[in-house]
Amino acid sequence: xxxxxxxxxxxxxxxxxxxxxxxxxxxxxxxxxxxxxxxxxxxxxxxxxxxxxxxxxxxxxxxxxxxxxxxxxxxxxxxxxxxxxxxxxxxxxxxxxxxxxxxxxxxxxxxxxxxxxxxxxxxxxxxxxxxxxxxxxxxxxxxxxxxxxxxxxxxxxxxxxxxxxxxxxxxxxxxxxxxxxxxxxxxxxxxxxxxxxxxxxxxxxxxxxxxxxxxxxxxxxxxxxxxxxxxxxxxxxxxxxxxxxxxxxxxxxxxxxxxxxxxxxxxxxxxxxxxxxx
Amino acid sequence: xxxxxxxxxxxxxxxxxxxxxxxxxxxxxxxxxxxxxxxxxxxxxxxxxxxxxxxxxxxxxxxxxxxxxxxxxxxxxxxxxxxxxxxxxxxxxxxxxxxxxxxxxxxxxxxxxxxxxxxxxxxxxxxxxxxxxxxxxxxxxxxxxxxxxxxxxxxxxxxxxxxxxxxxxxxxxxxxxxxxxxxxxxxxxxxxxxxxxxxxxxxxxxxxxxxxxxxxxxxxxxxxxxxxxxxxxxxxxxxxxxxxxxxxxxxxxxxxxxxxxxxxxxxxxxxxxxxxxxxxxxxxxxxxxxxxxxxxxxxxxxxxxxx
Numbered sequence: 001x002x003x004x005x006x007x008x009x010x011x012x013x014x015x016x017x018x019x020x021x022x023x024x025x026x027x028x029x030x031x032x033x034x035x036x037x038x039x040x041x042x043x044x045x046x047x048x049x050x051x052x053x054x055x056x057x058x059x060x061x062x063x064x065x066x067x068x069x070x071x072x073x074x075x076x077x078x079x080x081x082x083x084x085x086x087x088x089x090x091x092x093x094x095x096x097x098x099x100x101x102x103x104x105x106x107x108x109x110x111x112x113x114x115x116x117x118x119x120x121x122x123x124x125x126x127x128x129x130x131x132x133x134x135x136x137x138x139x140x141x142x143x144x145x146x147x148x149x150x151x152x153x154x155x156x157x158x159x160x161x162x163x164x165x166x167x168x169x170x171x172x173x174x175x176x177x178x179x180x181x182x183x184x185x186x187x188x189x190x191x192x193x194x195x196x197x198x199x200x201x202x203x204x205x206x207x208x209x210x211x212x213x214x215x216x217x218x219x220x221x222x223x224x225x226x227x228x229x230x231x232x233x234x235x236x237x238x239x240x241x242x243x244x245x246x247x248x249x250x251x252x253x254x255x256x257x258x259x260x261x262x263x264x265x266x267x268x269x270x271x272x273x274x275x276x277x278x
Numbered sequence: 279x280x281x282x283x284x285x286x287x288x289x290x291x292x293x294x295x296x297x298x299x300x301x302x303x304x305x306x307x308x309x310x311x312x313x314x315x316x317x318x319x320x321x322x323x324x325x326x327x328x329x330x331x332x333x334x335x336x337x338x339x340x341x342x343x344x345x346x347x348x349x350x351x352x353x354x355x356x357x358x359x360x361x362x363x364x365x366x367x368x369x370x371x372x373x374x375x376x377x378x379x380x381x382x383x384x385x386x387x388x389x390x391x392x393x394x395x396x397x398x399x400x401x402x403x404x405x406x407x408x409x410x411x412x413x414x415x416x417x418x419x420x421x422x423x424x425x426x427x428x429x430x431x432x433x434x435x436x437x438x439x440x441x442x443x444x445x446x447x448x449x450x451x452x453x454x455x456x457x458x459x460x461x462x463x464x465x466x467x468x469x470x471x472x473x474x475x476x477x478x479x480x481x482x483x484x485x486x487x488x489x490x491x492x493x494x495x496x497x498x499x500x501x502x503x504x505x506x507x508x509x510x511x512x513x514x515x516x517x518x519x520x521x522x523x524x525x526x527x528x529x530x531x532x533x534x535x536x537x538x539x540x541x542x543x544x545x546x547x548x549x550x551x552x553x554x555x556x557x558x559x560x561x562x563x564x565x566x567x568x569x570x571x572x573x574x575x576x577x578x579x580x581x582x583x584x585x
Contacts (some may be wrong), residue, residue, distance in 0.1 A: 148318035
């Protein structure tokens with residue numbers, strides 16, 4: 001391991017890495033931000049220069065009002081937060097049984113329960129079913145659907161996690177006469193904290209960014225989530241795309257996730273790495 | 279409570295052939311999750327097999343069975359053949375570039391240096407942008423007057439006006455690239471996780487014996503991260519088979535339907551109100567995923583054991 005053998009590929013590696021990072025992440029990010037501050041006419045050039053006329057307040061207040069951004073935030077959080085809580089609770093309960101059970105019937109049910117990891121849901125028939133159940137068209141129907149289809153991946157990850165946790169603690173509690181519910185609440189749930197945090201983060205990113213399902217499952221514009229709001233705002237430009245406003249809307253919609261990420265990035269990437277290692 | 283205690287101690291004694299839980303507790307813990315999965319995931323999935331053969335529409339209250347009429351119509355006007363070809367070409371292309379790029383990036387940032395940690399963070403950010411937003415940003419970059427043409431113009435000495443999204447071949451390449459770009463941060467992190475499980479002394483030993491960087495990758499690292507590869511390949515392929523958001527934001531299916539993937543066809547049929555047709559295409563997507571992804575995963579898993 002002489003130094004010249006290591007150093008050359010090392011330099012080439014960082015040059016290539018920097019080129020990709022600049023061309024494909026930093027420059028698109030800069031383009032997005034700087035053009036969201038420009039006038040319509042100037043943003044239409046789609047260049048990278050600073051604005052000659054700054055239109056920060058005008059652009060962003062237009063987007064927040066006409067794009068109904070606050071309504072979108074509230075609707076998205078109203079659906080996503082309960083979904084994540086219910087998924088964490090119900091999937092960890094089920095996963096615990098799946099991980100600790102040896103019966104072939106339970107194993108069979110496990111494979112049915114995680115089939116959603118591979119096979120995407122069927123959207124049009126979901127509408128049929130939600131109509132029949134009387135929950136189609138609004139936020140409760142969207143939330144119920146999200147909860148159902150998020151369960152497969154959560155159960156899959158948590159079951160793997162529980163299997164790596166030794167049985168002794170649960171057995172000791174059992175010998176002391178604790179009921180299943182007490183063992184779950186006092187011993188299992190606290191041990192699952194890391195994997196539950198990972199699942200919640202992954203679900204939050206996925207559901208916050210989701211556009212496809214609410215497009216089918218929401219009817220009234222008062223229920224629109226942020227991504228649907230962005231789409232309907234962009235689709236409402238009468239003649240041609242107003243890039244300054246489009247970019248401002250994209251920034252507003254993206255900033256919350258980016259902020260959460262940069263504040264908690266160590267835990268997030270660390271949690272993902274740990275989750276993926278299992 | 280004596281019954282529970284009895285069953286508990288019995289299960290403790292014989293835990294190798296019986297579960298730790300009473301049947302009642304088992305049901306109580308499993309049923310809430312299973313109920314939701316069955317009602318809002320499995321039942322719709324299975325209803326596909328019925329409603330795809332019906333004339334369900336928004337124009338009439340009842341539903342009649344029409345046999346294979348929906349499929350006959352979709353086959354006759356070429357919708358299914360076109361959507362399947364487009365979707366598979368798109369998905370395989372996305373799967374290949376997302377994994378090649380993700381693996382290359384992972385190999386570049388896997389070490390524990392400060393610089394690599396910074397790169398990992400920056401390279402992960404596209405994951406936090408919605409696919410819809412990513413599509414809009416890249417539509418701007420790739421527009422005729424956009425910065426890609428501007429940059430290429432500087433390189434070639436004249437103004438360029440390549441219609442990246444207006445050409446049937448270039449459009450699918452461009453949209454596929456954005457689909458891969460948006461998800462490559464996750465792919466990279468999963469490969470980094472796989473690489474980090476390789477014991478250090480194994481790599482050092484190979485280096486001492488004079489293995490080149492390529493040999494080290496091909497003979498040591500790749501076989502050991504094969505589970506990550508299986509996972510990533512399945513995830514990206516299934517994700518790309520059900521792509522939608524990026525296509526809507528960048529081309530809306532055009533030009534000349536060149537980027538009309540299955541989910542976009544479902545959305546368009548849904549818009550016409552002929553829900554039986556939309557369901558029939560949903561069933562095609564279901565079979566596309568099952569027939570493409572499941573054998574691929576089985577094959578990759580068998581290779582894992584071999585290597």
